[in-house]
Amino acid sequence: MKLSSKFLIHAQEDKNEYLLIPVSTASFSGVVRGNRTFYLILKGLEKGASEEEMVQDLISIGAPEDLARSDVQTTISKLTEIGAIDE
Numbered sequence: 001m002k003l004s005s006k007f008l009i010h011a012q013e014d015k016n017e018y019l020l021i022p023v024s025t026a027s028f029s030g031v032v033r034g035n036r037t038f039y040l041i042l043k044g045l046e047k048g049a050s051e052e053e054m055v056q057d058l059i060s061i062g063a064p065e066d067l068a069r070s071d072v073q074t075t076i077s078k079l080t081e082i083g084a085i086d087e
Contacts, residue, residue: 001076003045007084011039018042020084028082034075037063041075045085051076 003009006026010019018039020032034042037058044054051072058068079085 002048002086004086009042
């Protein structure tokens with residue numbers, strides 16, 4: 001699974017601002033705003049990481065395993081709904 005090329009990631013870490021922005025060819029219009037966890041999941045998707053790899057990345061920075069799994073699953077589900085993930 002990979003982040004669709006129809007979406008761009010914008011991050012201003014000093015402002016804690018993480019955005020997913022569709023390009024003109026995307027069917028979704030709007031901006032998705034998230035926290036650092038959201039950003040780390042997006043970066044995982046950008047590099048084609050598996051769901052388990054993204055969970056392990058979150059655990060490695062101190063997230064509890066059950067929360068990391070839930071966050072990854074929820075984010076992937078919502079991004080799939082808007083067409084931001086290529087299978």
